[in-house]
Amino acid sequence: MTAHKLLDGKSILCFVGDAYEDLELWYPKLRLIEAGASFLTVGPEAGICYRGKNGYPCTSDAAIRGTRTENFDGLICAGGWMPDKLRRDPEVLRITQEFAASGKLIAAICHGGWIPISAKVYEGVRVTGSPGIKDDLINAGAIFEDKAVVVDRHFVSSRKPDDLPDFCREIIRLF
Numbered sequence: 001m002t003a004h005k006l007l008d009g010k011s012i013l014c015f016v017g018d019a020y021e022d023l024e025l026w027y028p029k030l031r032l033i034e035a036g037a038s039f040l041t042v043g044p045e046a047g048i049c050y051r052g053k054n055g056y057p058c059t060s061d062a063a064i065r066g067t068r069t070e071n072f073d074g075l076i077c078a079g080g081w082m083p084d085k086l087r088r089d090p091e092v093l094r095i096t097q098e099f100a101a102s103g104k105l106i107a108a109i110c111h112g113g114w115i116p117i118s119a120k121v122y123e124g125v126r127v128t129g130s131p132g133i134k135d136d137l138i139n140a141g142a143i144f145e146d147k148a149v150v151v152d153r154h155f156v157s158s159r160k161p162d163d164l165p166d167f168c169r170e171i172i173r174l175f
Contacts, residue, residue: 005036010175012105013067014076015092015115016041016060021080022052023161024109028076031168042067044089053080064091069098074171079110079130079160087118097121100154107156107171109163113137116155126152128159 012032014025029039043050043060050058064086069075075096077083086092096119099106108116113129114136116122123141128150137144149158149166156174158167 005034006172007032007035007037007175010037010073011071012037012039012074012076013069013072013095014039014041014078015064015082015086016043016050016058016078017082017086018050019081019085020050020052020058020078021082021110021112021161022054022056023164024078024080024112025052025058025076026056027161027164028078028107028168028171032171035172037073040072044086050082064089064095067091067095069095069102069104072099072104073175074105074107075099076171077106077108077112077115079108079112081111083111083114087115093119103154105154105156105171105174107167109158109167110160113157116140117142122155125155126150127155127157129157130159 040061042062042064046063100121110130117140126143148163149170151170156170
């Protein structure tokens with residue numbers, strides 16, 4: 001007999017690309033799968049092995065282009081240097097904007113906040129992030145708070161890998 005899991009039936013989308021922050025992708029992936037969610041990584045190309053900042057590999061399940069947001073309940077934006085490149089992709093911005101417009105989870109940690117910043121979905125939203133992007137968040141119209149995790153409606157944000165337990169707890173609680 002299988003026990004019911006908290007996130008049974010939920011589907012999570014996560015961006016991946018070179019120089020992602022290893023823990024900020026893998027910790028949520030494993031924690032949310034453990035809770036019952038399906039988890040799909042999308043990168044610039046499908047089936048490519050991308051390397052994290054610390055060298056840990058992650059093969060993309062699908063390509064960013066053509067991703068249909070109606071198939072997912074939440075979006076994870078991991079940090080590292082990856083978000084700085086991905087936020088220049090119009091498809092990444094479209095995906096993020098569609099999640100925001102439909103009130104679905106957008107969870108960003110560390111430099112992952114660069115993606116919602118460039119998608120222009122943080123105006124008036126309470127957030128946190130890496131101290132390195134604090135000014136970017138404020139300039140995007142976000143209300144910055146220096147806390148381990150900030151939840152504002154369907155937005156969840158955290159500062160750094162040390163905040164991952166709080167980050168994932170609030171993502172699960174939001175569902």
